[in-house]
Amino acid sequence: MSGAKRREFTAQMTNKYCQGSARKAERVVGWKRNMVELGLAEQRTGIKCVGAQSAKSGVKRWEEQQPEAAKILKEIAEAHGQQDPTFKTTIAYTRLTAAQAIIELRQRGYKSEQLSALSTMAVILNRMGYRLRPVVKAKPQKKLRL
Structure with missing residues (x-):
């Protein structure tokens, strides 16, 4: 309590x-x-x-500190993303790695001080709903005899 x-x-x-x-x-x-x-x-x-300590303390997430960079990261991930081929989940699979995301953000003019570390970038991508998994082709259904 x-x-x-x-x-x-x-x-x-x-x-x-x-x-x-x-x-x-x-x-x-x-x-x-x-x-x-x-x-x-x-x-x-x-x-x-009611105390307001939780609102004032702690480190804010990267997405809150860098909202413009987070928006561009989402655009980059959307460009590399694909829907689950079975359509059973809402997770978007992507071939975009955290290292590739950092490289693309640097190419768009963001400095390394504004970007997070490699492992943190992977966590950010996961938090945004992008999972790094190989995108597989959907298997065709077998023909059904009626």
């Missing part, structure tokens, strides 16, 4: 066993007093405090 659920639980237990006292809950159970007070305030007002 973490976040609002944890604070809700601590507030319920504090009201039940510690007469609603955050100091008593800190002394008896060992919970941080600030967390218990926040949980009690959330319970009293009905307003949940």
